[in-house]
Amino acid sequence: MWSKGVESMAENEIKQGEYKLHVGKIEEGFVIDHIQPGRGMKIYRDLGLDKLDCCVAIIRNAYSRKMGKKDMIKVECPIDQFNMDFFGYVDHTATIDVIKNGEIISKPHLELPKKLTNVIRCHNPRCITSTEQQLDQVFVLTDPENGTYRCKYCETAYRDDDK
Amino acid sequence: MKSVISPLDLSVEEINELMELGSEIKARPEKYSHACDGKILATLFYEPSTRTRLSFEAAMLHLGGKTLGFATADSSSATKGETVADTIKVISKFADICAMRHPKEGAPQVAAANSTIPVINAGDGGHHHPTQTLTDLFTIKSLKGRLDNLVVGFCGDLKFGRTVHSLIRALINYPNVRFIFISPKELRIPDYIRNDWLLRNDIPFEEVTKLEEILPTLDILYMTRVQRERFFNEEDYVRLKDFYILDKKKMDLAREDMLVLHPLPRVNEISVEVDKDPRAVYFEQVEYGMYIRMALILKLLEINVE
Numbered sequence: 179m180w181s182k183g184v185e186s187m188a189e190n191e192i193k194q195g196e197y198k199l200h201v202g203k204i205e206e207g208f209v210i211d212h213i214q215p216g217r218g219m220k221i222y223r224d225l226g227l228d229k230l231d232c233c234v235a236i237i238r239n240a241y242s243r244k245m246g247k248k249d250m251i252k253v254e255c256p257i258d259q260f261n262m263d264f265f266g267y268v269d270h271t272a273t274i275d276v277i278k279n280g281e282i283i284s285k286p287h288l289e290l291p292k293k294l295t296n297v298i299r300c301h302n303p304r305c306i307t308s309t310e311q312q313l314d315q316v317f318v319l320t321d322p323e324n325g326t327y328r329c330k331y332c333e334t335a336y337r338d339d340d341k
Numbered sequence: 342m343k344s345v346i347s348p349l350d351l352s353v354e355e356i357n358e359l360m361e362l363g364s365e366i367k368a369r370p371e372k373y374s375h376a377c378d379g380k381i382l383a384t385l386f387y388e389p390s391t392r393t394r395l396s397f398e399a400a401m402l403h404l405g406g407k408t409l410g411f412a413t414a415d416s417s418s419a420t421k422g423e424t425v426a427d428t429i430k431v432i433s434k435f436a437d438i439c440a441m442r443h444p445k446e447g448a449p450q451v452a453a454a455n456s457t458i459p460v461i462n463a464g465d466g467g468h469h470h471p472t473q474t475l476t477d478l479f480t481i482k483s484l485k486g487r488l489d490n491l492v493v494g495f496c497g498d499l500k501f502g503r504t505v506h507s508l509i510r511a512l513i514n515y516p517n518v519r520f521i522f523i524s525p526k527e528l529r530i531p532d533y534i535r536n537d538w539l540l541r542n543d544i545p546f547e548e549v550t551k552l553e554e555i556l557p558t559l560d561i562l563y564m565t566r567v568q569r570e571r572f573f574n575e576e577d578y579v580r581l582k583d584f585y586i587l588d589k590k591k592m593d594l595a596r597e598d599m600l601v602l603h604p605l606p607r608v609n610e611i612s613v614e615v616d617k618d619p620r621a622v623y624f625e626q627v628e629y630g631m632y633i634r635m636a637l638i639l640k641l642l643e644i645n646v647e
Binding site (some may be wrong): 208303304305306307308309310313320321328329330331332333334335 | 425443444445446447448450451465468532533537637647
């Protein structure tokens with residue numbers, strides 16, 4: 179799936195059997211790799227990439243030696259536009275390359291952040307954040323094993339299907 | 342400056358200190374009658390309450406202090422859209438300590454984060470009610486002589502009952518406490534209590550629907566009211582409100598040294614005939630509540646009476 183402005187036939191190469199797909203090199207942005215197959219679109223939505231006026235490529239079910247299949251996302255945008263916590267939250271098993279001037283300048287290690295601020299919203303109608311909209315939406319990682327986040331105020335667990 | 346928002350804000354040692362001080366105040370109230378001379382307690386009650394608000398006010402008055410505040414959200418600037426943060430910033434200029442009840446969960450935490458005076462959570466929605474927990478612990482400790490080696494039954498609304506949640510959390514800290522949860526399936530304890538608190542810490546518990554079956558095994562029976570204000574649906578409330586009624590006949594099944602506690606107000610869940618039973622200690626519990634609040638106010642204001 180391609181969003182507008184993505185050029186095909188360039189350096190990056192994803193192989194699956196005989197099939198080859200080429201996605202253009204980016205000057206500044208992110209490559210999110212090793213996404214669990216099938217989660218690419220969800221991450222696309224969770225990161226709000228559908229709302230950005232920049233070049234985005236989503237590759238689904240690409241061949242991966244490690245994973246068998248994987249999803250990938252390439253985003254051409256200013257690199258200060260995203261909060262790394264957000265990446266860690268949406269898929270901490272993914273890898274990320276941060277690119278500037280066409281070069282990889284860092285590969286931040288993704289892990290579930292201990293705290294998320296204004297990334298997800300509490301859906302408990304009894305929570306103070308439901309009426310006092312100016313409050314930051316703060317969630318704390320209470321169970322790293324199961325990736326459970328709880329609202330800092332009402333302690334309600336955030337469910338993935340709340341999104 | 343410390344605030345008390347959740348029962349977890351107090352360590353076992355701090356709770357023990359509070360109970361010791363509460364016992365001392367109960368035994369020698371005259372010694373503490375001027376301990377808070379010149380101090381003001383603000384009671385900010387955005388939700389109706391009789392016991393808790395009056396208990397806080399009585400506690401401060403018995404300590405020689407004064408009180409101010411409001412008893413419903415209607416009589417506060419909340420009706421004009423003022424935030425909790427702004428309200429507490431203002432109140433911090435008038436009072437030395439504050440007790441807040443709010444229907445929204447987490448509101449006292451917001452207050453504490455914006456306050457220059459200690460904030461005591463006096464109940465936030467179905468969430469926490471730490472001074473009720475202190476009251477319950479103090480009552481059990483005073484009348485039973487221990488907080489360990491107990492079989493504690495919780496009966497009624499275990500889903501929305503914040504006093505139940507807070508007391509479970511506090512009792513987990515004491516060795517060899519076993520819980521029996523008696524409720525209709527719609528009002529069972531929330532998953533996070535079952536999974537994160539009990540199963541993860543290997544705390545023994547059972548969930549049952551019949552009160553009669555387990556009554557003979559209990560050291561403590563903690564009865565609760567099914568709270569109309571926690572239901573979005575009136576039909577569900579009407580269907581569940583009289584699910585359990587503790588009467589004399591049921592009390593006959595219980596051990597002679599079992600204690601019946603209730604955070605009050607009681608509606609139909611305990612028949613008035615039970616009030617005469619010496620095991621029914623819910624009115625004594627109210628008195629213990631005042632003494633433990635006196636102890637908490639002194640601790641938070643860092644007042645030592647020699």
